[in-house]
Amino acid sequence: MQKSGGIDEDIRHRIKCGWLKWRKVSGVLCDKRIPMRLKGKFYKTVMRLAMMYGSECWTVDNKVEQRMSVVEMRMLRWMSGMTRKDRIRNEHIRGSIGVASIADKxxxxxxxxxxxxxxxxxxxxxxxxxxxxxxxxxxxxxxxxxxxxxxxxxxxxxxxxxxxxxxxxxxxxxxxxxxxx
Incomplete structure (x- = not known):
């Protein structure tokens, strides 16, 4: 927690930790031969936990939820091989991978x-x-x-x-x- 009572620095650090874990396993997560559900399970047990560590005591507002959701969707889209240009809804991608929203979690x-x-x-x-x-x-x-x-x-x-x-x-x-x- 910062002097002002904000959590921006902690959020930034957690996002960096999530991307660090992503880089370590991106070869597996971006492999088209691996089933999407298995990638989803791996995502939930590695990247999501790294990003949400300590979130129990955050005073979350819409801005924080949005930042975390954007990072999550970038990872999920990359994992599924889809881009924003494909115009596929986030809910469909989450459903195909079997992952609930990070804001809900x-x-x-x-x-x-x-x-x-x-x-x-x-x-x-x-x-x-x-x-x-x-x-x-x-x-x-x-x-x-x-x-x-x-x-x-x-x-x-x-x-x-x-x-x-x-x-x-x-x-x-x-x-x-x-x-x-």
Missing amino acids: MRENRLRWFGHVMRKEESEAVRTVVQMNVEGRRDRGRPKNRWRDVNECNMRTADVSVEDVGDHVKWKFRIRVANPK
């Missing part, structure tokens, strides 16, 4: 971690959430999103509430983002 990670934090002892959970909401000086304009605000939005999207956290199995089932078939 980041939301799932944040909610999973939120559930974990809330199931801790009460004092530990409150202390952790308070640490995540530390803000520096106030700038003009709209206030920066806090981690708690982002999670409230994520919970509305996933249609879960804080009361659901206690039932671990239900919580895990409700926040899960399925990969397209």
Whole structure:
């Protein structure tokens, strides 16, 4: 986290890590003889994890989600041998590879971690959430999103509430983002 409370430097670093992993295995991922589903599994276990490391505590806004989605789609298009000129929708490419959107997966990670934090002892959970909401000086304009605000939005999207956290199995089932078939 930066002094201003932003995460731009961390996002940039995570994207670089993803591309570094990509370069190491691009010979395999760009090979036309390898099935797309296998490439997708490899992508999910190597590149995506490198890019999303630590995303549980990011205060994500649309700009961050857009940057991560652009990087993901560049990798997926390159992997599938398609370009933007082919005019094939992102959803179709994700479906053929079997990969869910990185923005949805980041939301799932944040909610999973939120559930974990809330199931801790009460004092530990409150202390952790308070640490995540530390803000520096106030700038003009709209206030920066806090981690708690982002999670409230994520919970509305996933249609879960804080009361659901206690039932671990239900919580895990409700926040899960399925990969397209």
